[in-house]
Amino acid sequence: EAQVTQNPRYLITVTGKKLTVTCSQNMNHEYMSWYRQDPGLGLRQIYYSMNVEVTDKGDVPEGYKVSRKEKRNFPLILESPSPNQTSLYFCASANRGLGEKLFFGSGTQLSVL
Amino acid sequence: AQSVAQPEDQVNVAEGNPLTVKCTYSVSGNPYLFWYVQYPNRGLQFLLKYITGDNLVKGSYGFEAEFNKSQTSFHLKKPSALVSDSALYFCAVRATSGTYKYIFGTGTRLKVLA
Numbered sequence: 001e002a003q004v005t006q007n008p009r010y011l012i013t014v015t016g017k018k019l020t021v022t023c024s025q026n027m028n029h030e031y032m033s034w035y036r037q038d039p040g041l042g043l044r045q046i047y048y049s050m051n052v053e054v055t056d057k058g059d060v061p062e063g064y065k066v067s068r069k070e071k072r073n074f075p076l077i078l079e080s081p082s083p084n085q086t087s088l089y090f091c092a093s094a095n096r097g098l099g100e101k102l103f104f105g106s107g108t109q110l111s112v113l
Numbered sequence: 114a115q116s117v118a119q120p121e122d123q124v125n126v127a128e129g130n131p132l133t134v135k136c137t138y139s140v141s142g143n144p145y146l147f148w149y150v151q152y153p154n155r156g157l158q159f160l161l162k163y164i165t166g167d168n169l170v171k172g173s174y175g176f177e178a179e180f181n182k183s184q185t186s187f188h189l190k191k192p193s194a195l196v197s198d199s200a201l202y203f204c205a206v207r208a209t210s211g212t213y214k215y216i217f218g219t220g221t222r223l224k225v226l227a
Binding site: 031041043045056058059090104 | 147156157158164214215218220
């Protein structure tokens with residue numbers, strides 16, 4: 001089954017403790033992206049990647065890191081999480097064309113205390 | 114700069130009545146436009162898209178959307194709402210040149226009342 005898999009689904013952590021949210025897709029998509037969803041603000045793009053070893057900042061990249069060492073994986077790293085990073089996070093992937101639809105993971109609800 | 118506006122936080126409609134969820138956009142060049150739906154505790158699912166051609170686009174679950182270039186709008190419609198259509202709906206735009214970013218609206222919560 002074609003899917004985007006994110007882990008974990010829920011995560012509670014404390015300020016400053018490094019964490020990684022994993023994302024994997026099995027559709028051989030070139031494009032992958034991370035979003036955060038906050039009430040009243042919709043989805044905002046954090047980082048995206050057009051291919052292996054190619055990443056670029058979205059609208060809200062501060063406090064986040066990503067890497068794209070393999071085509072299928074695109075982990076999101078929070079080196080020193082802060083409470084303002086408490087949010088619902090989504091990973092998405094798509095084929096390269098501009099008209100291609102995004103496939104979304106089920107989301108990761110992160111709480112930073 | 115690219116932007117998407119969904120002017121209504123919530124839309125209420127009675128079951129069986131037609132529904133409209135509004136979306137306007139601002140983008141340089143020609144837009145690629147999308148609608149996604151989010152059910153509780155789920156990721157977003159693709160509903161439909163406009164790339165080029167016919168201004169009326171048909172999508173999943175009986176939804177359709179009308180592209181209006183002069184009004185820079187892409188409103189989502191359905192002739193007869195179902196209670197199961199209750200969800201959060203997002204409009205998104207992507208420019209046909211330059212950035213590969215998808216820009217999303219803030220979302221509209223649709224409530225269909227039995």
